[in-house]
Amino acid sequence: MSTDDTTDTxxxxxxxxxxxxxGDTTSKCGASDTTTAADAATKDDATTDDSASTSKCGASxxxxxxxxxxxxxxxxxxxxEKVGSTVEDFDADPGQLIAVGLGPxxxxxxxxxxxxxxxxxxxxxxxxTYVELLPDAVTEAADELYDTPxxxxxxxxxxxxxxxxxxxxxxxxGSGDPNVYALAxxxxxxxxxxxxxxxxxxxxxxxxxxxxxSCGARLGAPLVNDTVTIxxxxxxxxMPTIESRLHATAKEGFTIAIYNPWSRKRRExxxxxxxxLLEHRPADTPVGIVHxxxxxxxxxxxxxxxxxxxxxxxxxxxMTTTILVGNEExxxxxxxxxxxxxxxxxxxY
Amino acid sequence: MSTDDTTDTxxxxxxxxxxxxxGDTTSKCGASDTTTAADAATKDDATTDDSASTSKCGASxxxxxxxxxxxxxxxxxxxxEKVGSTVEDFDADPGQLIAVGLGPxxxxxxxxxxxxxxxxxxxxxxxxTYVELLPDAVTEAADELYDTPxxxxxxxxxxxxxxxxxxxxxxxxGSGDPNVYALAxxxxxxxxxxxxxxxxxxxxxxxxxxxxxSCGARLGAPLVNDTVTIxxxxxxxxMPTIESRLHATAKEGFTIAIYNPWSRKRRExxxxxxxxLLEHRPADTPVGIVHxxxxxxxxxxxxxxxxxxxxxxxxxxxMTTTILVGNEExxxxxxxxxxxxxxxxxxxY
Numbered sequence: 001m002s003t004d005d006t007t008d009t010x011x012x013x014x015x016x017x018x019x020x021x022x023g024d025t026t027s028k029c030g031a032s033d034t035t036t037a038a039d040a041a042t043k044d045d046a047t048t049d050d051s052a053s054t055s056k057c058g059a060s061x062x063x064x065x066x067x068x069x070x071x072x073x074x075x076x077x078x079x080x081e082k083v084g085s086t087v088e089d090f091d092a093d094p095g096q097l098i099a100v101g102l103g104p105x106x107x108x109x110x111x112x113x114x115x116x117x118x119x120x121x122x123x124x125x126x127x128x129t130y131v132e133l134l135p136d137a138v139t140e141a142a143d144e145l146y147d148t149p150x151x152x153x154x155x156x157x158x159x160x161x162x163x164x165x166x167x168x169x170x171x172x173x174g175s176g177d178p179n180v181y182a183l184a185x186x187x188x189x190x191x192x193x194x195x196x197x198x199x200x201x202x203x204x205x206x207x208x209x210x211x212x213x214s215c216g217a218r219l220g221a222p223l224v225n226d227t228v229t230i231x232x233x234x235x236x237x238x239m240p241t242i243e244s245r246l247h248a249t250a251k252e253g254f255t256i257a258i259y260n261p262w263s264r265k266r267r268e269x270x271x272x273x274x275x276x277l278l279e280h281r282p283a284d285t286p287v288g289i290v291h292x293x294x295x296x297x298x299x300x301x302x303x304x305x306x307x308x309x310x311x312x313x314x315x316x317x318x319m320t321t322t323i324l325v326g327n328e329e330x331x332x333x334x335x336x337x338x339x340x341x342x343x344x345x346x347x348x349y
Numbered sequence: 350m351s352t353d354d355t356t357d358t359x360x361x362x363x364x365x366x367x368x369x370x371x372g373d374t375t376s377k378c379g380a381s382d383t384t385t386a387a388d389a390a391t392k393d394d395a396t397t398d399d400s401a402s403t404s405k406c407g408a409s410x411x412x413x414x415x416x417x418x419x420x421x422x423x424x425x426x427x428x429x430e431k432v433g434s435t436v437e438d439f440d441a442d443p444g445q446l447i448a449v450g451l452g453p454x455x456x457x458x459x460x461x462x463x464x465x466x467x468x469x470x471x472x473x474x475x476x477x478t479y480v481e482l483l484p485d486a487v488t489e490a491a492d493e494l495y496d497t498p499x500x501x502x503x504x505x506x507x508x509x510x511x512x513x514x515x516x517x518x519x520x521x522x523g524s525g526d527p528n529v530y531a532l533a534x535x536x537x538x539x540x541x542x543x544x545x546x547x548x549x550x551x552x553x554x555x556x557x558x559x560x561x562x563s564c565g566a567r568l569g570a571p572l573v574n575d576t577v578t579i580x581x582x583x584x585x586x587x588m589p590t591i592e593s594r595l596h597a598t599a600k601e602g603f604t605i606a607i608y609n610p611w612s613r614k615r616r617e618x619x620x621x622x623x624x625x626l627l628e629h630r631p632a633d634t635p636v637g638i639v640h641x642x643x644x645x646x647x648x649x650x651x652x653x654x655x656x657x658x659x660x661x662x663x664x665x666x667x668m669t670t671t672i673l674v675g676n677e678e679x680x681x682x683x684x685x686x687x688x689x690x691x692x693x694x695x696x697x698y
Contacts, residue, residue: 101562108462111452111558115461154696177562178570181690185570188687198569198683205566207558209460213450213526217554220547221527221534225586226594228577228603236691237574241602245575248597253590254577333537334547341534342585347503 085162087196092167095122097160097201099178099187100171101208104294107135109214114206118142121171125160127153130173143168157186161194164201180210181231181259212257215290215322218300220336222288222324223255232269233260239269246273250280255330255339258323262312270317274309277325281305288324288337291316302337434511436545441516444471446509446550448527448536449520450557453643456484458563463555467491470520474509476502479522492517506535510543513550529559530580530608561606564639564671567649569685571637571673572604581618582609588618595622599629604679604688607672611661619666623658626674630654637673637686640665651686 098117103109118124118138124131124145131139131147139145146163148156160172178184184205191198216223228249234242249256256277262270277285283306291299299316305325311317330339447466452458467473467487473480473494480488480496488494495512497505509521527533533554540547565572577598583591598605605626611619626634632655640648648665654674660666679688 101558101566103460103558104556108465109460109556111458111460112464113457116457154692177558177565179562179565179572180576182573184566185573185687185690186692188570188682188685189689189693192682198685203569203685205569207453207458207562207566209450209452209526209556209558210562213528213556213559216526216528217450217533217556220552220554221537223528224531224534226577226579227529228575228598230575236694245601245603248601249577252594252597254594333541336537336547336552338534338537340538341530343503343535344538345585 084158085165086194087165087200090162090165090167092165094196094201095164095167095169096204097164097187097191098169098171098204098206099182099184100173100206101177101179101182101210102130102133102173102175103177103209104211104214105130105133105175106294107133109209109294111206111208114208117204117206118171118173120169122168123160123163123170124173125156125163125170126173127156130175133175134173153183153186154190157183158190161187161190161196161201165194165196175208175211176214177208177210178205179207180212180229211259211293211322212324214293215257215288215324218290218293219288219302219324220338222286222326222330222337222339223257224339224341225327226254227257228254229257229259231259232262232266232273234266234269239272242269243272243276246276247280250277250325253327253329255327256325258325260319261321261323262317263319267312270312271309274305274312277305277308281325281328285328286326286330286332286337288326289316289321290324291318291321293320293322295320302332302335433507434514435543436514436549439511439514439516441514443545443550444513444516444518445553446513446536446540447518447520447553447555448531448533449522449555450526450528450531450559451479451482451522451524452526452558453560453563454479454482454524455643456482458558458643460555460557463557466553466555467520467522469518471517472509472512472519473522474505474512474519475522476505479524482524483522502532502535503539506532507539510536510539510545510550514543514545524557524560525563526557526559527554528556529561529578560608560642560671561673563642564606564637564673567639567642568637568651568673569687571635571675571679571686571688572606573688573690574676575603576606577603578606578608580608581611581615581622583615583618588621591618592621592625595625596629599626599674602676602678604676605674607674609668610670610672611666612668616661619661620658623654623661626654626657630674630677634677635675635679635681635686637675638665638670639673640667640670642669642671644669651681651684 098121100114100117102114115138118134119141122143124142126147128147128149131145146159157172160170164170172183172187174182176182187203188198191201191203212223212229230242230245231237232242258273283304285305287303287305287308289301289303291297301316303311326337326339330337447470449463449466451463464487467483468490471492473491475496477496477498480494495508506521509519513519521532521536523531525531536552537547540550540552561572561578579591579594580586581591607622632653634654636652636654636657638650638652640646650665652660675686675688679686
């Protein structure tokens, strides 16, 4: 999904408070004991705590309390996060599960289809930041909101699935698009691991505007030709693979959208990325930087590739930033970043 | 933008009627004589002909009638399409120019921001198919609609700019996103060539859901990791470059979204693409095919890479089709295409 959400799916993005406690939970929903209450208690801005911590959707029997924290906070090794229940643990007729992409984050960036899906959902599940961005009409229409802070994406997705298997119509939300470094795949993987099927919960994906396009729009027209998106998070993809992909695409004239450029734990990845790009592209290649697209702390800048590495230490580049690297033909004009589509080679204008 | 729109920007996509006549025009808008009336007369379903062919937005002086047809229909050489006016030809205070991405095409796939931008525009300019897909509330609110059939993208974009320079607030529309093989860049290039600036018309881009994401959602979760989009149209990018990009990314584990896979004029590109992909990926690699996403003739199939070439001759693959090629880890489960994000290597579920 968007920049924020991609960091949400990256376990080394640890600026949000995380607890490993799996006790003291009051959630009665689904089949697993989740860390809802414990996590919620650590949130700085817990506007939806009440609904989360008093969740009583009930419905399941035979709960096995093996689900624990997401392990977010940086371990490079496997965590103890587990699927706590299987489809056998539920005796209700399953409800529907919809993965909804919110786009840039603000309500006006959402499609009508996304809004409709949220309005018809019984339960809405998501990362706290995104739940807080939902319009009042949507949150008021839902029976329950279930939100957790950053990094609980596996347990949160499982909770959404358990609620659907327990008979509720559930929307699991994220910014951007559910297919861009986001939860659509994880939902299907967890459904399978529970012995359920996608058809059983009428699984559906409602697409949203990805961060690359939100940020591209903010910058002008940087991405109108062949483009690649690469995440610098090496939590789920190893760094040699990321480096190899950067080399392969930087030398082929793709414009490059970089997700997850920077975190406290992996600043080396960003520095390495800048080095690789400079091996293949001139130092004056335009680079667009969008921090916190559409948020209160949005900041936009267009710089040269040669300046990029030094900006890693500034507030402009963090986990909510998306970086768009121009190709050999990209230029800056009137504060806009423009990658020619090639028309000028065919038309006289 | 989306599949349809990408073919719209491809001059060898010639299934729609095209005329080269630049006479018999009744458009009085902007500074150039466009091919509006002549083009409109060839449309099969000309629901908006009246507004287009009787356009009288006026406002410009010193018109020079050098703009002609787009050259669509297949020439590999430069056409005679020219910018017919410069900013000097207009004496009005410029209006606003907004490039609006409609997403998949149906009104419910549009963001609220896109709808708002269309509702506040005086004039809406676009490819006939997309103008016809607009909700009634939007078309009724506009003072004028200006639509042309496929392949008039340069003259249509210039018309939009001329109308803005003549003082009207103009939205130029397309499916998908204005940054994905679409008109955001062309608009900026033509503005520059006219001696105007982006700031002068408060140029803005309203992003939309690109075809890759619309089609990904339809297929499940095929694109949740690093992904590349490549167009097979060699109208504006030469075939050796396209081949080189396919080789470079097919060997790096990217999932690949292929736009403009097929037209009557460049079937060899598709065949060559299938050959290249098979050099780097097993014949049983899952490939998702979405034809006419969200349209009445939508068709979806998941096949194996080894079968893809033969499907080029079927109705499933044409200019409105987007093809999503899985990577080494992509699998098919419960009729969904799933590319694991990598969580399974870190979590036990």
